[in-house]
Amino acid sequence: MKKLVYGLTMMLALFLLPLAASAASGTQLQVNDKAIGLSAEPQISGDTAYVDLAPVLGSLGYTVQQSVYGTGWTVSKDGSKIELVSGSSSFVVNGESVKAGATVIQGGNKLNLQAFADLTGRKLKVDGEKGLISLNDTLQTSVLETLYTGTLTSSAQAPKALAQGNQGYTGYIKIFYPNGKVFYDGYMVNSKFEGKGKYYDSNGVLRYDGNWKDNKFHGQGKSYYADKHLEYDGMWKAGLKQGYGTYYWAWEPCGEPPGSITGYNKYVGFFDKDEFDGVGKIDWADGSKFEGFFSKGQIKCAGVFYWTDGWKYVGMYKDGKRDGFGTEYNEKGTVIYEGGFRQNLAEGYGRLYDAKGNLLYEGEFVNGHPKGEATARTLTGFQAQSNQKSSEAQLQMHTQNQMEVTFQ
The missing domain is CATH 3.30.457.10 (Copper amine oxidase-like, N-terminal domain)
Structure with missing residues (x-):
């Protein structure tokens, strides 16, 4: 009986062995x-x-x-x-x-x-x-779940933290995208970007180089566009432009196809929560300029606007437009108009001069035009009327060419 049991056991083992190996x-x-x-x-x-x-x-x-x-x-x-x-x-x-x-x-x-x-x-x-x-390929996010740009949601934005990318890490680290390109190169404190660091997009283009705090741009730093052009060089706070800095944005002329960038505009001045705020200066790519005061991204209080043909306006602004008392000069520095403005147009009491400084009209203006006839104090007759029309035309032209001065 024992031999029979032993024999059956051996046969079963020999039978199951190939299955186990399989x-x-x-x-x-x-x-x-x-x-x-x-x-x-x-x-x-x-x-x-x-x-x-x-x-x-x-x-x-x-x-x-x-x-x-x-x-x-x-x-x-x-x-x-x-x-x-x-x-x-x-x-x-x-x-x-x-x-x-x-x-x-x-x-x-x-x-x-x-x-x-x-x-x-x-x-x-x-x-x-x-x-x-x-x-x-279901990509795993690293311990860094949020960045300056927001929550990492797409797989392309979710690199895996390497080496010491565990919770609570403090020190130098490099993080890579799934394609092997560097995502972040810098320092961390308690597994958050803090201190000096560089951020790159998935194409290997440097997008930010500067200081970080709590995973956000904070302190002095430079940001770049995807075409490698400098976007901003200045102070940051909690991921937003704050304090003094220089900002560039694309110039796309009217009439050109969308995306036709022919240059970059530049703002130099103060920011508050990503908007122009305080004293600043704008240089547009077409050559026009403004320097003065800003509030929440718009010109406020007073400033000087320079047209490309040499004309300029010195005076008050409201919500980005000439509003209040102001003076316009031609390219030779001669006063062409001085008086009230409303929504970029001459309004209220004002004086209109010709190109040589001769007074043409003094009185009320409505929607950019004199309300009455020419006041010929230094010129009479046809010449006064002709010069008035010329000065009015120049005034209207520069009214239409006033740049939109808002944060873009």
Whole structure:
């Protein structure tokens, strides 16, 4: 009887052994929910797995090339290059060493999937019981959930914090986009951007270089447009322009197709919560200028406006328009009009002069025009009327060409 039981036990063991081996060798790898064929069995180790790197990275669109001496690999995609050396615990991304915390390559060609997932922001799940390994492009956000630009919601804006990107980290750090380009290069305090740091977009263009606090631009710093042109150079507070600075914005002439940038306008002065506020000066790309006082992004109180033809206005403003007492001069500095303004037009009591300074009219103005006939104190007859029409035309022309002085 004992021999019979022993024999049955041995037969059962021999029967189950191939099944166990089959289960062990049946571990499946899926990349973005698609099965990937491997020439060798994946090696599961805790929460990671080591697999043949060529088919995995190839399925993700990387170009894979082994080094000349066979000691490592170079993978590239979208202009970024990642170097992997057998036995090393670091990646080399675009020439910069990035610690992985574990060996990235074993046995010459076995890739540490968890280390690679951390590097590129992907999500890895290893289920040894089910024999399933899955790697997906569902990008993980780092511990830095908010930035100056707002909440990180899209995958393109959600790089994975590398190396010491754990909660409570203080010190220097580099963070990379999934494509391998640098996202942030600078300092952190308690896992928040603080101190000096540089922020880049996913194309590798520097967008901010300066001081940070609580994940926001704070203190002295420079911001840049995507075309690398300087946007702002000055003081920041909690992510907003605050204090003294210089700001540039695109000049798009009327009549040109949208996006036709022919130059940049410039404001130099004070800001309050991202708006022109206080004493400042604007230089438009077409050559016109303004210097004076601003409030909440608009000209207020008083200022001087210079047209490109040499004319200028000196006087009061309200809500970005000439309003109150003011004086207009021609290109030679001769007074053409002095008196009241309302909504950029001559209004109320005023005096109109010709190009030589001769008084043409003194009295009431309505909607930019004299209410009565010419007052010929120095000229008479036809000449006075002709000069008045010329001066009125000049006054109207410069009224129409008044720039919109608001924050853009």
